[in-house]
Structures are given as C-alpha cells and as structure tokens.
Amino acid sequence: MAGTGGPTALFSVWDYVVFAGIILLAAAIGLFQAFRSRKDNSSAEFLLGGRRMTAVPVAMSLTASFMSGITVIGTPAEAYKYGTAFWLFAFSYTIMSTITAEIFVPLFYRLGITSTYEGGLKAVIWTDVFQMAIMLAGFIAVISRGAVLQGGLKKIWDDSYKGGRLDTFSFDPDPLRRHSFWTIVVGGSLMWVSMYAINQSQVQRYVSCKSMTHAKMSLYLNMVGLWVTVSLAMFSGLTMYSIYKDCDPFTNKDVSSSDQLLPYLVMDILGKFPGLPGLFVAAAYSGTLSTVSSSINALVAVTVEDFVKPIWPNLSERKLSWINMGMSVFFGALCISMAAIASLMGSILQAALSVFGMISGPLLGVFLLGMFFRFANSIGSLVGLVTGLAITLWVGIGAQVIVRPLLADTWYSLSYLYFCPLAMLVTMSTGLIISAITGGCKQEKINPEMFIRKEDLFCFNCSRPCTKDSTKDLVMKVEPEHLNGLDNPQFINIDLKLKDSDKITKL
Known part of the structure; x- marks a missing residue:
C-alpha cells in the first residue's frame, strides 16, 4: 500500500515495452529529421538546422535541454525535503529570458556565429520537443495518481501547509542561507543567464531561428515552459510529501539518497499500472537524452568552428559532414563515461x-x-x-x-x-x-x-515605425533570392530558390 513503506513493485514487461518504445520513437524522430534534410548535407544544416527553425520548437528544445533529468529527479526531492522555496526560480527565469533575449540574442544573431566562443541541430530540436512532452507526462501521471490516493489536490496542499512545506518567501539577506528570495532571484537569475546567454548548446538553438523575432520569441516561450515545468516538478514533490509525511522513506531506510525518492514513489503508487512506471523512467531518461544530445551537438559545433576549420580551411562540405558525425559519436561516448563521476557528487x-x-x-x-x-x-x-x-x-x-x-x-x-x-x-x-x-x-x-x-x-x-524604405534597405543587405532570415547574416549561404515576386510580396 502506498505510503506505508516496505517493498515496492518491480518493473513489469509492459514497463520495459513502454520505456523501449518511447526511446525508439525519440530516435526515430531524430532519424526522420536527419533523412528529411539529407539533400542539404552542409555543415550549416547539421549544426544549425539550416537556420530555418521557428520559435515554438526551439522554445521547447531550450526548456528541455536544461530542465531535464535534473528536474525530473532533483526538483521533486527538493520540495519534499525543504519546501517550495525553489518555486521562486520562476522570477529568475523571467529575468534571465528578458536579459538573454534583449541583450545577448541581438549580438550573437547579428554576428551570425556558429560557436559562441569564436563559432544534426534540427534532429536534436525536434527530438527535444518529443522528450519535453514525455517529461511533462511523467509529472502529470505522478500528481494525478497521488491526488486519487490522497483524496484530491486540496488534501495534498493542506498537508504541505501543515508540514511547513509552503513557506516559500524568506527575505533573509544572509548570503550563507542556502535558499532565500535574494539568493534565488539575484544569484539564480545570473546563474541562469550564464547558462542561457552564453552556453553553446543554448545559443546554437536560438541562432538557428529564421529571424531575430523568432529567436527572441523562443526565449520568452521558453520562459513559460520553465514556469510550467518547475511548477509540475514542485507539485510532484508536495504530492510525495503528502503521501510519506507519516512514513518517511529515509527513516525506513527504503532509500539512501534524496535522488531515489521520486523513483521510489513512482514504483510505490504506479506499480499496479503496467506501463506507467516505464513512462516515468522514460521521462527521466528522455530528460537526460535531451541534455546529452544538446551538449554533443554544441561540442561538435565548437570543435568544428574553432579548431577544425582554422587548421584545415579548405575542407569540403562532405568531409565536414563526416567529421561532424564522427565527433558526435566520440563526444557521446565521452558523456556516457563521465556519468559515473557525476554519480559521486x-x-x-x-x-x-x-x-x-x-x-x-x-x-x-x-x-x-x-x-x-x-x-x-x-x-x-x-x-x-x-x-x-x-x-x-x-x-x-x-x-x-x-x-x-x-x-x-x-x-x-x-x-x-x-x-x-x-x-x-x-x-x-x-x-x-x-x-x-x-x-x-x-x-x-x-x-x-x-x-x-x-x-x-x-x-x-x-x-x-516600419517604412517601405527600411524594408528595402533590409532586402539590399542580403542576396535577393533569400526570404527566410533576412536579418540572419548566415542565411546568405543558403539558397532557398524563391522567385523575386514571392519575396517582395511576403516581405
């Protein structure tokens, strides 16, 4: 019975089927996007998705890349142990998105860079979109089942209030305090700016957009995605507290670390429903995949732009594509080997x-x-x-x-x-x-x-005000056969083969 501690259910055959099916589907989406773009096998297409991405998928990818496995496992445990102070990061996400969109995006976008440190992205972005949906589904499954067991969301909220888990705001200015309004809003905002504004895997996403407007909008939509994700993660933690308030898994020695809390809960309350535990594990695994895939693509981009091209400037696009794919395999193996070290931290x-x-x-x-x-x-x-x-x-x-x-x-x-x-x-x-x-x-x-x-x-x-003259000036800055991404300097290297009449009408 949930909340009583002791042995919990184990993975069933259906859990393995659901887990494997979701991972294979994520891989299929990536392969489909890769083969769909096989006619344009250039380095720009591989690293930047041809700079034809729009705001919505890029925003979901931005959200998935950093609010991933860490969020799925760590944030609910944070709420269970310490309460909802972590919810204040919603303010940090707002500040971060505004600063990044209005200060850093215009600079990087105007320079038309591939690597922020000068210098397959489409497959990565669309795979992240799918993985983001799986992560949210995992949280919703936990909250929904917990609400049924506890008699409603109100009961979960009341239990959390009585247990002191809703003491969110603390304005203590002490810099030694782990979480307060100031540490989260001031320190957290700058920390997230450092990750979203200059981190290669994030910058590489929004410069892949077809216009600066889409690039900025992707960050503001990402802000909303971060709000939703952290809220679901925190409420999952409150659900866990409501269920285990009188039967702490730590006290019962059912778990040995906080990172085991949510997986324990999932097997405890969802073990009777074949496939749902598999969905949760797939959610956590999908989060990890989104981060790893983002990092691999970013590492490849930096290596190619900052090391390979300066040494061998005359490499053909075909050779660059083979180098891109080869280094993706290498960095993937490196990331997997580093996982063992991370487990000790x-x-x-x-x-x-x-x-x-x-x-x-x-x-x-x-x-x-x-x-x-x-x-x-x-x-x-x-x-x-x-x-x-x-x-x-x-x-x-x-x-x-x-x-x-x-x-x-x-x-x-x-x-x-x-x-x-x-x-x-x-x-x-x-x-x-x-x-x-x-x-x-x-x-x-x-x-x-x-x-x-x-x-x-x-x-x-x-x-x-926007005038015909300003539009004409913008058109004259790029080759006349390009429509998408007129304010993206890198688009001068991509032939979209549009008629002049079509371009002028759409402009």
Missing part, C-alpha cells in the same frame, strides 16, 4: 547548479567585459577569467571538503547560488584593473558590431 540538483555556477560565472564575466567595456583587452580578460575561476573553485570545493563534514558557517558556507555572481564580479573587476594597467584596448582595433546597440532592444524596435 551527492544531490543531483545542487551538484549540477553548483558546477554550472562555478564554471559559467567566469565565462559570463568575460562576455560582459567584452560587450560593455571598450577598453578591456585580451590580457585583462584572460587574467580575470583565471582569477574568477580560481575563486569559485576554491569556495565550491571548500564547501564540499570543509563545510559539509563540519557544518560550519564560514566563507565556505556561501550559498551555491552565489557562486556565479561572485565569479562574474571577480572576473570583471580583475579584468578591468588588469586592462587599465596594461594599456587598455586600441580604439582603432575595435569592431563596433561586437557591442550592444540600442537598436537591438525590443522596446526600441517596437517604437520605430
């Missing part, structure tokens, strides 16, 4: 976000340094990057080695959500000081296209 949610903050915080600082300060030079940026990375690794590793065993409130007790802001500030301040000492950057070497312009902002574009 404790709670999957905090471990993942801590690593993201420590690594992406210094990178965000370097990008902001270059985008907003014209006198910052390469020496200052490099020294700032190394310094910021050293500081956060010092604090992050110290938190694992020193604080966790001793439970002491020290410098190493800094909230893991402040790793990114700390690294960003150290990187930028150090970079500015070193740049000033080393003579800054020569003005004549600065490319104005590398900086943010007010014309890039959505509010500025909305207030500016």
Whole structure:
C-alpha cells in the first residue's frame, strides 16, 4: 500500500515495452529529421538546422535541454525535503529570458556565429520537443495518481501547509542561507543567464531561428515552459510529501539518497499500472537524452568552428559532414563515461547548479567585459577569467571538503547560488584593473558590431515605425533570392530558390 513503506513493485514487461518504445520513437524522430534534410548535407544544416527553425520548437528544445533529468529527479526531492522555496526560480527565469533575449540574442544573431566562443541541430530540436512532452507526462501521471490516493489536490496542499512545506518567501539577506528570495532571484537569475546567454548548446538553438523575432520569441516561450515545468516538478514533490509525511522513506531506510525518492514513489503508487512506471523512467531518461544530445551537438559545433576549420580551411562540405558525425559519436561516448563521476557528487540538483555556477560565472564575466567595456583587452580578460575561476573553485570545493563534514558557517558556507555572481564580479573587476594597467584596448582595433546597440532592444524596435524604405534597405543587405532570415547574416549561404515576386510580396 502506498505510503506505508516496505517493498515496492518491480518493473513489469509492459514497463520495459513502454520505456523501449518511447526511446525508439525519440530516435526515430531524430532519424526522420536527419533523412528529411539529407539533400542539404552542409555543415550549416547539421549544426544549425539550416537556420530555418521557428520559435515554438526551439522554445521547447531550450526548456528541455536544461530542465531535464535534473528536474525530473532533483526538483521533486527538493520540495519534499525543504519546501517550495525553489518555486521562486520562476522570477529568475523571467529575468534571465528578458536579459538573454534583449541583450545577448541581438549580438550573437547579428554576428551570425556558429560557436559562441569564436563559432544534426534540427534532429536534436525536434527530438527535444518529443522528450519535453514525455517529461511533462511523467509529472502529470505522478500528481494525478497521488491526488486519487490522497483524496484530491486540496488534501495534498493542506498537508504541505501543515508540514511547513509552503513557506516559500524568506527575505533573509544572509548570503550563507542556502535558499532565500535574494539568493534565488539575484544569484539564480545570473546563474541562469550564464547558462542561457552564453552556453553553446543554448545559443546554437536560438541562432538557428529564421529571424531575430523568432529567436527572441523562443526565449520568452521558453520562459513559460520553465514556469510550467518547475511548477509540475514542485507539485510532484508536495504530492510525495503528502503521501510519506507519516512514513518517511529515509527513516525506513527504503532509500539512501534524496535522488531515489521520486523513483521510489513512482514504483510505490504506479506499480499496479503496467506501463506507467516505464513512462516515468522514460521521462527521466528522455530528460537526460535531451541534455546529452544538446551538449554533443554544441561540442561538435565548437570543435568544428574553432579548431577544425582554422587548421584545415579548405575542407569540403562532405568531409565536414563526416567529421561532424564522427565527433558526435566520440563526444557521446565521452558523456556516457563521465556519468559515473557525476554519480559521486551527492544531490543531483545542487551538484549540477553548483558546477554550472562555478564554471559559467567566469565565462559570463568575460562576455560582459567584452560587450560593455571598450577598453578591456585580451590580457585583462584572460587574467580575470583565471582569477574568477580560481575563486569559485576554491569556495565550491571548500564547501564540499570543509563545510559539509563540519557544518560550519564560514566563507565556505556561501550559498551555491552565489557562486556565479561572485565569479562574474571577480572576473570583471580583475579584468578591468588588469586592462587599465596594461594599456587598455586600441580604439582603432575595435569592431563596433561586437557591442550592444540600442537598436537591438525590443522596446526600441517596437517604437520605430516600419517604412517601405527600411524594408528595402533590409532586402539590399542580403542576396535577393533569400526570404527566410533576412536579418540572419548566415542565411546568405543558403539558397532557398524563391522567385523575386514571392519575396517582395511576403516581405
């Protein structure tokens, strides 16, 4: 019986069938998109989906790529143990989406880059769309069955309230507090900006859109997707608390880590329904696949643009395509081998976000340094990057080695959500000081296209009237046979073979 602890059901044949069927269907979607685009076997098609993607599938892919296996397993456990403070990340997602869409997208999109660090995506995006649907279905199955067992959603909510799991808002400014309004909204916003604004796997998605409008809209739609996903994940955790409030799986020693809580719940309450546990496992596995597939495609893009092409600039598209596919296999095997190491890092949610903050915080600082300060030079940026990375690794590793065993409130007790802001500030301040000492950057070497312009902002574009002359100017910037992605510089290399009359009418 659910909620009483003890042995739970095991996977049935139908669970294995459902699990295998969903994974095979996800693979089939990817293969279909790959073969559908086989006539255009160029590197741009493989890495950027031909830059013909629209906002909705890209938005779902953006959501799936980072709110994936970590969300499915870690977020419900967070709600079960600590309550709904994690729900405040909805504010962070809003801030992140706005900053990324209005500041970073215009710059990267205007430059027409493949790798954000200069320099099969269509298959990855459509596979992510399917995997996102599976993840949401897994959460809904858990919540629905839990509501039936507990006598309704209101009972789940009341139990969570009585158990103190709905104490969401804490305005304690203490930076050592793990979760508060300030750590989540301030620290969390910057952490998510660092992941969405400059992370290759995310940038590669929105620059694949056919226009900047679609690119920006994909991020705002992604924001809504993140709201829905985190809400379902949190409510799954509250459902779990309602069921186990008087029979804690930890106390009963039915589970040994928080990451086992939701799988335990699934087998406990859905084990009587053949196929549903398989659906949940497929949801978690699909989340992992979405992240891995995104990362592999991003790694291939960076390697090709930043290493292969500079060394062998005259490679044919056919050879580049073979290199792309070969490196996809290599990086896939590497990701699988790294999974064993990740299993040793404790709670999957905090471990993942801590690593993201420590690594992406210094990178965000370097990008902001270059985008907003014209006198910052390469020496200052490099020294700032190394310094910021050293500081956060010092604090992050110290938190694992020193604080966790001793439970002491020290410098190493800094909230893991402040790793990114700390690294960003150290990187930028150090970079500015070193740049000033080393003579800054020569003005004549600065490319104005590398900086943010007010014309890039959505509010500025909305207030500016659209005239025939401005449309004509836009058409003259690209080859006349291209319609989709007129504001995407990379589209000049893609022949869409449209008639002039069709283009002018649609414009």
